[in-house]
Amino acid sequence: MQDSNQEHLKRDLNERHIHLIAIGGAMGTGIFLAVGKAISSAGPSIILSYIISSVVIYLIMRALGEVAVEEPISGSFSAYAHKFISPFAGFMVGWSYWFLWSISCMVQVTAVGIYCNFWWPFLPQWIPALLTLIFITFINLLNVKIFGELGFWLAIIKVFALISIVLTGIVIIFLGVNNKDTVVFSNLYRLKGGFFPFGVNGVLQALVIAMFAFIGVEFIGITADEVKDPQKTIPSTISKTIPFISLLYIMPIFVVLCMYPWTNLSRGEGVQESVFVTTFLWLGIKKAPSILNFVVIMAAISACNSGVFSNSRMLYNLALKKDAPAFLAKTSLTKVPINAVLFSSIIVSVGVIVNFLIPKKAFLFLLNTTTTLAMFTWISIVLVQMKRRHLMSKEDIVKLKYPMPCYPYSNIFIFAILVASIVGLLLDNTIRSSVFIGLGCLVVLYAVHKLFLRDRILFK
Numbered sequence: 001m002q003d004s005n006q007e008h009l010k011r012d013l014n015e016r017h018i019h020l021i022a023i024g025g026a027m028g029t030g031i032f033l034a035v036g037k038a039i040s041s042a043g044p045s046i047i048l049s050y051i052i053s054s055v056v057i058y059l060i061m062r063a064l065g066e067v068a069v070e071e072p073i074s075g076s077f078s079a080y081a082h083k084f085i086s087p088f089a090g091f092m093v094g095w096s097y098w099f100l101w102s103i104s105c106m107v108q109v110t111a112v113g114i115y116c117n118f119w120w121p122f123l124p125q126w127i128p129a130l131l132t133l134i135f136i137t138f139i140n141l142l143n144v145k146i147f148g149e150l151g152f153w154l155a156i157i158k159v160f161a162l163i164s165i166v167l168t169g170i171v172i173i174f175l176g177v178n179n180k181d182t183v184v185f186s187n188l189y190r191l192k193g194g195f196f197p198f199g200v201n202g203v204l205q206a207l208v209i210a211m212f213a214f215i216g217v218e219f220i221g222i223t224a225d226e227v228k229d230p231q232k233t234i235p236s237t238i239s240k241t242i243p244f245i246s247l248l249y250i251m252p253i254f255v256v257l258c259m260y261p262w263t264n265l266s267r268g269e270g271v272q273e274s275v276f277v278t279t280f281l282w283l284g285i286k287k288a289p290s291i292l293n294f295v296v297i298m299a300a301i302s303a304c305n306s307g308v309f310s311n312s313r314m315l316y317n318l319a320l321k322k323d324a325p326a327f328l329a330k331t332s333l334t335k336v337p338i339n340a341v342l343f344s345s346i347i348v349s350v351g352v353i354v355n356f357l358i359p360k361k362a363f364l365f366l367l368n369t370t371t372t373l374a375m376f377t378w379i380s381i382v383l384v385q386m387k388r389r390h391l392m393s394k395e396d397i398v399k400l401k402y403p404m405p406c407y408p409y410s411n412i413f414i415f416a417i418l419v420a421s422i423v424g425l426l427l428d429n430t431i432r433s434s435v436f437i438g439l440g441c442l443v444v445l446y447a448v449h450k451l452f453l454r455d456r457i458l459f460k
Helices: 015-026 029-033 035-070 076-084 087-116 126-141 144-175 199-212 219-226 230-259 267-272 275-282 288-320 338-357 360-367 369-391 394-398 409-427 432-452
Strands: none
Touching (some): 015 230, 029 230, 035 199, 035 369, 076 087, 087 126, 087 288, 087 369, 087 432, 126 338, 144 230, 144 288, 199 369, 219 230, 219 288, 230 275, 288 338, 369 432, 409 432
């Protein structure tokens, strides 16, 4: 095993792996479940929310891509924050992102347990959750190429499911293969309130859900140290994957809005049941629940798989910078950060225990902290890119292989939309507290760094 301050990860991922790993990380249970809440909050104007969020996420990934292409290292934005802003910034970004995905992975494995109850209602949901975590840990301990293959095929299932929803919807809309007379494009504007039934407030609240449906696309940068030919692969992946994910989000939502009267949705229904299941059941397609239940399980496994991978690489880099215990920097004979993988999985296993011991409301309350932490990560990415540009000469800027478009105006646009998303968080009574919980987590990290890591004594 290796444990020096140099990186020892293996470049064994190719472009197709990175494409699908990014898709796998972003497309968790959110797109299949939370979109119902977004529709009930904004009505048809949710389409505008997703278009705006798609543009913003693309620009954020372009900011990350500009730096990652020039300096493809593990730890990605945490390592860049450490180098271009300060060691303290690297510590805050790295640990906050690790915490974000630890919670997210807890939710994903719990989702597997919950949805297995659809078929086996007497099976304790912690059993499939635990088996899922063991399986994901085993895969992540193997060669990174094996991880890439699993992530690829799990993501393929989700992509196929969403494309099938779109194609089925198109057939129903244009050929009238249903027994409903309300499947029409006019559902986008003829129902109560028109296209903007809840005005700007509705767009902002849906924008929050739309933005965080993209959490995970930053895996593109995290894999930079383990991808073949990063100068070619990273730009290609960003340019192709983000628009593709955006279409996979927007098109199914558009089809559902045409097929199903969105006014039939309540806020509770949007959270408890997939709007896709609701729509197809309403249309009389009886097998939809079982099919989509399988897809949601695969979505959760895929997202958790990408999350454990991401967390282990973040811990590995933090350990190299002495922002985490040194044993987390050890790598196996196959160049996998084995201790970081095991530690991340052990923390995720707490989710199985939490799911068993405390009420669902408390667990979902904790989940909401991921929203603020994700916002912090995205802001740090943009700030790193701006700081690095500021330090470069005009000659070096001209030589950039994958420059941020419309700099610095695109950066200003990103900050404006992120501020609008925070306003959306504060407008929603059900998730408003997440802003303060997330800020509380950042305050705790700040205190730990100042009290124990100022002189790098704790993790030497």
